[in-house]
Amino acid sequence: MPSRRIDLHSHSRYSDGSDSPAELIAEASAAGVDVVALTDHDTLAGIDEATGAIRGTGMTLVPGIELSAQVIDPLPGAVPRSVHVLGLLVDGHDAELVAEMARIRDHRADRLRLMVEKLAVDFDISWDEVRGGMAAGATPGRPHIAQVLIAKGYFPDTDAAFATALRADGLYHVPHYAPRLLRALEIITNAGGVAILAHPATGARSGALDHSAPLLELIAAYSLYVDAGLAGLEIDHRENTEDGKAVLRSVASELGLIVTGSSDYHGDRKGNRLGENTTSEEHYEAILSRATGAAPISL
Ligand code: AMP
Ligand code: ZN
Ligand code: FE
Ligand code: FE
Secondary structure, eight states: OOOOOEEOOBOOTTTTOSSOHHHHHHHHHHTTOSEEEEEEETOOTTHHHHHHHHTTSSOEEEEEEEEEEEEOOSSTTOOOEEEEEEEETOOTTOHHHHHHHHHHHHHHHHHHHHHHHHHTTTSSOOHHHHHHTSOTTOOOOHHHHHHHHHHTTSOSSHHHHHHTTTOTTSTTOOOOOOOBHHHHHHHHHHTTOEEEEOSTTOTTSOOSSOTTSOHHHHHHHHHHHHHHTEEEEEEEOTTSOHHHHHHHHHHHHHHTOEEEEOOOBBTBTSSOOTTSSOOOHHHHHHHHHHOOSOOOBOO
């Protein structure tokens, strides 16, 4: 069989992407993608629509999530860092996972409303406008605020809004609840999913670990995550630095981890294009043989 184009990370309107699940499947097909994972932030709400859209396309849908998590270094005054974990092929009926996703989404909604209140001091923006631009049931995120600020001419695009008004260390930012990374890994693994650390080496933006640390230290730190259920690393992602990718490859080979590549497509909200990074058949097979929560869907 010729090798397929496998893209294991994308977002629809059910989180902060701009496409409906059906539009996303159509885009994936046009991009020559054969296997696509829908991994909205903290929700599986788009999977049914994506399943309907996959019918007759010859493509395969991998149901998944991108679970919000955080790392807090054991140092006085440490500021929590936001990290993301892909949970591929999780069981959508797992009670713990369902409850945790709901908890995160509730806190995200409160947090976004608070951010809008802070922004409203300096910008013409209201919570009703932000909420009005979100699809019913969508996981609230800063890109929903960015959309309103862009529409009103404050910023040319999402990146510009994130570089100033929406930055995590900025004046208007409010953090939201997320489980600690070790807990997030356990929840996904207990739900039969395959836990892949998303974009682990984006440099300044986030990341569980400092990839400029000595390799042996990093391997020791990653092995604690492996004990909690970590199965793989998303290495081929446009936001990982080249230095970071090289380090991650050493870690993955040392610990026998799955390596994925993916686009992290968000429709027109980000430049990431479906299929721009892909996962090998070999590593995809490793994901399938590990998952017990759900099966890939091809109809
Ligand atoms: P939030 O989930 O509210 O913390 O917002 C972060 C989300 O915004 C991430 O999932 C990113 O994919 C998305 N995003 C879009 N553009 C950017 C950007 N320029 N910088 C950081 N995050 C961005
Ligand atoms: Zn996102
Ligand atoms: Fe992410
Ligand atoms: Fe993502």
